Amino acid sequence: MKPSGLNVLVIDENRIRAAIIEEGLRDAGYDQVTVIDIMHGLARRIADLNPDVIVIDLENPNRDMLESMFQLSRAVKRPIAMFVDRSDEASIEAAVEAGVSAYIVDGLKQERVRPILKMAISRFNAFSRLNRELEETRGELENRKVIDRAKGLLMRSRGLSEDEAYALLRRTAMNQNRKIVEIAQSLVTAASLLDPGGTQ
Amino acid sequence: MTTRHAITAGFVPLLDSALLVVAREMGFAEEQAIDLTLVRERSWASIRDRLAVRHIDVAHILGPMPIAGNLGLNVPAPEMIVPMALGLGGNAVTVSAALWHAMAEHGATMDLDAHRNGVALRKAIDARKTAPLRFGVVHPYSGHNYELRYWLAASGIDPDRDMEILVLPPPDMGDALAGNVIDGYCAGEPWNTFGVLRRGGHLATVKAAIWRSSPEKVLGVNARWGEANPEAMAALLVALHQASLWCARPDNHEALAKLLAKSAYVGRDVELLLPALGGNLPVGGGVVQSISDFFVPNAKAATFPWKSHALWFYTQMIRWRQIEHTAERQRIAAETYRPDLYRAALKGLGIAMPSASAKVEGALTAATPVGSSGALTLGPDGFFDGGRFDPDDVEAYIASQSTG
Numbered sequence: 001m002k003p004s005g006l007n008v009l010v011i012d013e014n015r016i017r018a019a020i021i022e023e024g025l026r027d028a029g030y031d032q033v034t035v036i037d038i039m040h041g042l043a044r045r046i047a048d049l050n051p052d053v054i055v056i057d058l059e060n061p062n063r064d065m066l067e068s069m070f071q072l073s074r075a076v077k078r079p080i081a082m083f084v085d086r087s088d089e090a091s092i093e094a095a096v097e098a099g100v101s102a103y104i105v106d107g108l109k110q111e112r113v114r115p116i117l118k119m120a121i122s123r124f125n126a127f128s129r130l131n132r133e134l135e136e137t138r139g140e141l142e143n144r145k146v147i148d149r150a151k152g153l154l155m156r157s158r159g160l161s162e163d164e165a166y167a168l169l170r171r172t173a174m175n176q177n178r179k180i181v182e183i184a185q186s187l188v189t190a191a192s193l194l195d196p197g198g199t200q
Numbered sequence: 201m202t203t204r205h206a207i208t209a210g211f212v213p214l215l216d217s218a219l220l221v222v223a224r225e226m227g228f229a230e231e232q233a234i235d236l237t238l239v240r241e242r243s244w245a246s247i248r249d250r251l252a253v254r255h256i257d258v259a260h261i262l263g264p265m266p267i268a269g270n271l272g273l274n275v276p277a278p279e280m281i282v283p284m285a286l287g288l289g290g291n292a293v294t295v296s297a298a299l300w301h302a303m304a305e306h307g308a309t310m311d312l313d314a315h316r317n318g319v320a321l322r323k324a325i326d327a328r329k330t331a332p333l334r335f336g337v338v339h340p341y342s343g344h345n346y347e348l349r350y351w352l353a354a355s356g357i358d359p360d361r362d363m364e365i366l367v368l369p370p371p372d373m374g375d376a377l378a379g380n381v382i383d384g385y386c387a388g389e390p391w392n393t394f395g396v397l398r399r400g401g402h403l404a405t406v407k408a409a410i411w412r413s414s415p416e417k418v419l420g421v422n423a424r425w426g427e428a429n430p431e432a433m434a435a436l437l438v439a440l441h442q443a444s445l446w447c448a449r450p451d452n453h454e455a456l457a458k459l460l461a462k463s464a465y466v467g468r469d470v471e472l473l474l475p476a477l478g479g480n481l482p483v484g485g486g487v488v489q490s491i492s493d494f495f496v497p498n499a500k501a502a503t504f505p506w507k508s509h510a511l512w513f514y515t516q517m518i519r520w521r522q523i524e525h526t527a528e529r530q531r532i533a534a535e536t537y538r539p540d541l542y543r544a545a546l547k548g549l550g551i552a553m554p555s556a557s558a559k560v561e562g563a564l565t566a567a568t569p570v571g572s573s574g575a576l577t578l579g580p581d582g583f584f585d586g587g588r589f590d591p592d593d594v595e596a597y598i599a600s601q602s603t604g
Contacts, residue, residue: 043366061369063245067274068340068367071522089253092276096253101245 006108007032008116009051011060013039017127021055024123028115043069053113054103055120058096070103091117098124143181150184153191205432208237210247210259213466214370215389215476216417217260218456219286219497221465222443223436231442232435240464243369244339251422252276257429258436260286261420264513267533268341271523279423282510283541284437286417287444288502290476290495291344291407292392293351295384296377299324299333300402300484310487314409314584318355321404325362335359336368336376336385343407343416346516348386351410354585358603359520374399388416389476389495390468397472402484408493411562413500413581415509418537426541434545441503441546448498453477500567500578501554503542508558508591510537515594519601530594534558552576561589 008030012018018035025033034049036042039062046054046069056063091114095101098121104113147169154165169187173180207229211217220238223229229236239256241247244265250256263285269277295303299321306327308320325333337345349359359365368376373385374395384404385395395401407414419440426433446452457473460466466473475481479494496502514533518525539557546553552575564579583589589597 058246058249059242061242061371063243064339064369065367067245071340092249093253096249096255101249 005032006030006112006116007049007052008034009046009049009054010035011037011039011042011054011056011062011066013037013060014057014127017057017124020127021120021123024119025116028119030116042066052105052108053116055116056101056103057124058099058101060101063101066103094121098122099128100124143184146181146188147184150187153187202233203431204233204235205429205435206235206237207258207432207436208239208256210239210241210250210256210261212241212244212247212260213468214260214391214417215460215466215473215495216287216290217465218447218460219440219443219503220260221459222446222456223439225459226443226446228439228442228446229436232439234432234435234439236436236439238464244342247420248274248277251280251420252278254278254422254425256422257425258419258421258433260417262339262342263415263418263509264341264343264346264517265339266418266420267510267513267536268517268522270532270536271517271529273517273523274341280536281421281423281426281538281541282418282505282536283421283426283433283538283545284419284440285415285503285505285509286419286440287447287498288413288416288496288500289406289408289493290416291347291386291388292481293335293348293384293386293404293406294373294377294392294395294401295404296380296382297400297402297484299383300404302327303404308404310483310485310489312403312405312409312483312489312491314351314405315355317405318351318357318584321352322356325357333363333383334381335363335365336373336382336387337365338370338387339367340522341517343414343513344386344388346513346520347407347410347414349516349520351405351584353603354583354587360603374401377401390466390472393472393475393482394468396482396484403481403489406481406491406494408491409584411581411583413493413496413502413579414561415506415513418505433541437542437545438549441549441551444498444503447477448496450478500581501576504554505537505539505542506554506558507534507537507539508561508589510534511558511591511594512561512589515589515598515601518598519603525595525598534591554578558591560591562587 008025010018010021015037018037022033022035036045042062100120102117150169151162151165154160154168169180169183173183209220211220224236224238244262247259247261251259266280266282268274269280302324303320306320306323308317337348352359370387370391373387373391376382377395378399447456457470457477460473461468461470476495479491480488481491483489510533517523543553562581562583564581566580567577568579570576570578
């Protein structure tokens with residue numbers, strides 16, 4: 001079935017995520033995709049675009065407004081119903097889990113639009129994974145910095161080599177059943193209290 | 201040995217999420233051995249969705265929404281029950297400075313009298329040469345939508361023909377008003393106080409003046425969860441009852457405002473939250489009005505889930521053409537609210553509870569002692585136009601309703 005011919009609207013305040021979804025839709029052959037990432041004047045723009053399918057992030061505060069527009073069929077020409085059909089609990093769950101919501105024009109066949117939702121779910125999930133990994137990397141970098149500072153303190157105050165300083169941190173962490181970064185943080189904090197300005 | 205209960209509750213950052221917030225923060229949930237997790241949502245749609253997939257077990261929700269869901273109007277909705285209400289009142293109608301000026305020229309007064317100010321609004325509309333007025337509400341299935349429409353219609357204004365009513369997120373209403381996107385709105389707190397103090401709006405009237413002691417938010421429960429966890433649900437009702445007593449004490453208002461002001465909850469300044477708690481609302485132009493029963497968290501059986509409230513909401517769904525009446529739908533609406541579960545959960549506390557499950561709404565013109573199980577006072581509960589709703593004669597009420 002030719003996917004094009006469907007007018008798809010993506011509403012997402014997160015521009016990066018919106019771009020990822022848009023790209024996915026275009027790759028899958030949907031050539032009428034519009035992205036809205038600014039919510040100002042949303043109702044008017046939807047009425048103008050008159051989309052067949054709307055993909056929107058679940059947390060968007062404008063969803064109540066959106067759903068009320070679909071109820072009043074004079075705002076959009078055709079009434080639009082919730083995409084996920086009631087009997088399909090697994091797909092509802094997958095969508096909510098991923099943070100996606102979608103709506104279609106009433107009467108459109110489920111099988112025509114199901115690939116859109118599937119794609120949106122997988123892209124939303126990929127985006128969250130990416131975000132999580134970024135957060136973790138950021139966290140690791142921060143930890144690395146703290147440990148380096150703690151090693152520097154030990155090397156200066158106790159005359160240790162870098163390896164010996166790290167070994168001491170690790171041993172202390174093991175003895176106290178704590179993480180190395182926690183021991184390092186305590187050391188850095190203590191040093192800054194004892195000698196303000198001297199730890200830099 | 202006490203069994204511990206883990207309950208996840210959704211809420212929208214509004215003043216009347218207070219009972220849930222207080223149950224958690226002031227230890228009332230803990231007293232009932234409940235680990236209460238609160239999840240903040242930014243729309244009623246996402247509350248509904250998370251209830252449907254059981255990310256949350258219960259929620260602070262608009263009184264008509266569980267009914268709309270059970271009637272199939274609002275999907276994907278789980279089957280829901282309402283074993284408790286989360287207070288009475290709390291909303292207001294805010295208008296732009298320009299509209300207030302026009303209303304004042306036609307006799308609107310600062311005391312927020314619903315009749316006088318409604319007539320003034322109608323005259324202002326009659327005299328208006330420019331585009332029809334636009335008013336915002338928070339949701340199609342909301343007390344806000346129904347009480348605003350009730351007020352307009354009883355004032356001789358057809359809410360659909362003489363003006364336009366649209367849905368907006370409450371936090372955007374003040375800006376929409378200031379930006380002339382809308383001319384007025386009906387919302388809960390702190391959004392009227394915000395509109396008046398920060399966006400130059402003016403109160404036109406309040407929910408308590410349109411229909412005193414009227415229903416607003418309720419505890420919506422996923423019916424499957426409730427059936428599987430009756431003890432947890434009963435324990436939660438006890439915790440929420442204790443929280444409602446705490447919220448009702450004037451000497452706790454300041455602490456409550458501070459609690460709600462936290463970013464995890466309503467996340468707005470204390471000065472925007474305090475007025476509604478004490479019923480002293482800034483109405484505009486530096487004037488503050490004292491409003492009886494503006495928000496009632498505990499008194500007058502404020503947490504009792506009256507079937508007559510459910511049925512009144514149902515009649516408004518019919519009135520505003522959201523659904524057509526059938527006897528079966530009326531039954532579904534009435535059975536969504538569960539006073540039996542409320543009584544069973546709270547009977548051990550020795551508190552006064554209504555013995556009836558429904559009452560004639562609008563019948564009490566003064567505070568009236570009722571019931572046999574202790575000192576309970578109901579009312580006044582009048583509609584501003586003297587209307588009465590008899591839950592035993594729903595069809596007659598439906599037939600009597602006009603749209604403007």
